[in-house]
Amino acid sequence: MEMSTDADPIGAENLPTPHLLAITIAVMTAIILNVLDITIVNVALPHMEGSLHANSNQITWALTTYMLAMVIVTPLTGLLVERFGQRHLILWSIAGFLLCSALSGQSHSLPEIVLWRFLQGVFGASLVPVGQAILVQSYPREKRGIAMATLGMGTMLGPIIGPVLGGYLTEDLSWRWCFYVNLPIGVIALLMLFFYVPDFGRSDHPRHLDFLGLFWMTLGLGGLQLILSLGDQDDWFSSRFIVATAVVASLAFFLFVVRSLSVRDPVVDLRLLADRSLTLGSLGIGLFGLALYGTMVVLPIYLQSYMGYEPQTAGLVMAPQGIGSWISMWLAGRLLNRGASPRLMIIAGVSLGVLGTWLSLRYNLKISPAWIVWPGVLRGLGMGLVSIPLFTLAFTTLSKAHTPAGSGIFNLMRNLGGSVGIAVVSTILTEQAQVAWNQMGGHINLFHSALQSYLRAGGLTRGPLAWQIVGREQGRQAAMLGIQDAFAFLLLSFVAILLIVIGMRPAERP
Structure with missing residues (x-):
């Protein structure tokens, strides 16, 4: 169904440059807050347990309910835009998100934090798809590559700075500031959008729910x-x-x-999936989300639990991956504006992602920080060259009227891909470490010369203390093998993106 809008998207191409800049900054800020809240709370969970009278399993519902609400509400984006328009929807979404952030920060029990986090996810779910649609319709076609690259930089920044920012806020202030930090930044974004964003997408005859x-x-x-x-x-x-x-x-x-x-x-127009580009692009962004969030799970565990890094140090070592993504997204936007092939850019990005992840397969428990930084930079460069061209290819044949609904499906798959990545990587880390433990345990022989040399080097003799130390080291080495298996799985996800892109149609030249 074609939608009549209060502001013609074509007319948006005449928006003055300061307005476009304000819209871009405000939209990117709102999206950063939304994506940031998926990862910033991770490092604060142990601190939240005591304050909220919860155990380690119960407190994970503060994460689960947020993702649950995001997954449920994201597909409703198209319907909500038709009823309220993109301007009203994003303004109410940010306002509700900030209110629930404040209420999450003041929670004093597990039911409170679960309720406010769920509602925070409800309000935040539309920010990414509506933000994408606003930028697509605000910018003229020849400048959309830069707009999408800027937006992509925001979506990549959240997962990167989340752990390190959460670590600083939790240790220097309180876990509650992981939520309060949204308020001043979000208010600025809300005011900028209120004054500058035009109203697109509202239908005179919206669909019935x-x-x-x-x-x-x-x-x-x-x-x-x-x-x-x-x-x-x-x-x-x-x-x-x-x-x-x-x-x-x-x-x-x-x-x-x-x-x-x-x-x-x-509720969700699944008929849009008849568009092959949107379908394959959504599958591709799902795999991208799997690789991104899967990496964000395995690296902090590896660095903090087995390399002995503090949360801030781990975040700083992981940050160059985000810097690499920023650089490549900026480059991707400029290349797309000059008519570069999105397919070739994705191939280059997948190659860099594969190389960076392949280097991670060589990780051990004694590597220097440089071995974390440079593979992360390569992986980040690859992610930046994949995400923006993939968005371009996915919406090549989709009409502007269907962009909000298509963006909802597209971002739903990104969220689901992230959830699958977190679940699968966590399972691999646990189960493969157990498999490696059993396999190594079968080769430990009290009379083996290597074991005797290991004990002598530590000044140990056979006894309870020696076996405790051997068991602890065996557990660390088994966990390291599980981490390597997790990186192998992430490497395959990069390759799968390439296979999907082969079946997509080439993008139209502006």
């Missing part, structure tokens, strides 16, 4: 998110709860698809 379809979608996506979030700690399908949740979610997804294809105005 399909409540039954919304119910099935919520049940399916909610069940999937619960499985991904709790599967590792509950041993996946060994848990009756996980099995029951999987059955319910599968049935709900089936009924949701049937409902979406049989009604005139579905």
